[in-house]
Amino acid sequence: MPLPFLAADRDFDSTTSDASLPHAGADQWRRPYRLGPQRVAVSALALLLSAYLLISALIIAIAGTVGAAGATLVIAAVSIAFALRVLRMGIWVSPRGLRRVGLLSTRTLRWREIERVSTVQQPVRWLGLPRTVQGQSIHIEPRRGEPLRPLLTDHSADFLSRRKAFERAADVLEAWAAEHRH
Known part of the structure; x- marks a missing residue:
């Protein structure tokens, strides 16, 4: 079963053909970098915990306490949702704009709303x-309003100990912003 939220293009730039994309539509949102091992490990642990919770719910339901089994099922569902959201977190781009997916919120900016995307040396x-x-x-300066918090850092869960991957993602985001901003 393909997991599109884990897919990242190998050579992700504007010159790639649609045939190299992991999906059929070139207009879909995609992540310009691979997930970091820390993020995958957190999700795997959350899914392992949810597997234990689901087995516990089954045992509790067989024992006859339906209310406790229901509560355990709800906790398992929240754990599964958390694991999937952690995998989904990050920066996504498409020809329409740039999307920042957080644990509890998502913010989308159209390319025309962005003044500049740049890499900045600072405490992170x-x-x-x-x-x-x-x-x-990586900072985004919108045309109007206050600057956004940093999009990506080289010490985040996706790029810790992966400096080249951060530099590649920064270059790709800057290139996409330069190409699609009008």
Whole structure:
């Protein structure tokens, strides 16, 4: 079963043909980088926990406590939803714009709403925690309004210890912004 939210183009740039895409439509949202191992590990652990919860719910239901089995099923469903959302988090691009998917929210900007996409050297959060380290981040300057928080950092769950992958993703995002902004 293909999982399109895990797919990333190998040579993701504007010159690739539609035949090289992991899906039929070139107008679909796609991630310009591969998921980091930390993000995949968190999702795998959440899915493992949900498997145990589902087995527990079955055992509890057989024992005759339907209310407790229902509560356990709800917790398992939340765990599965969390794991899938963690896999979906990140930056997605399409010819229509740029989409930032977070754990609880999604924000989409059309390319014409973006003034500039750039890579900046600054203190960044390490794995999203309060601790900051010196690193690089990708910033978006919208045409109107205040600047957005950094899109990606080289110390995030997708790019920790993968500097070349961060540089490639930054180049791709900057190229897409330059090509589609009008």
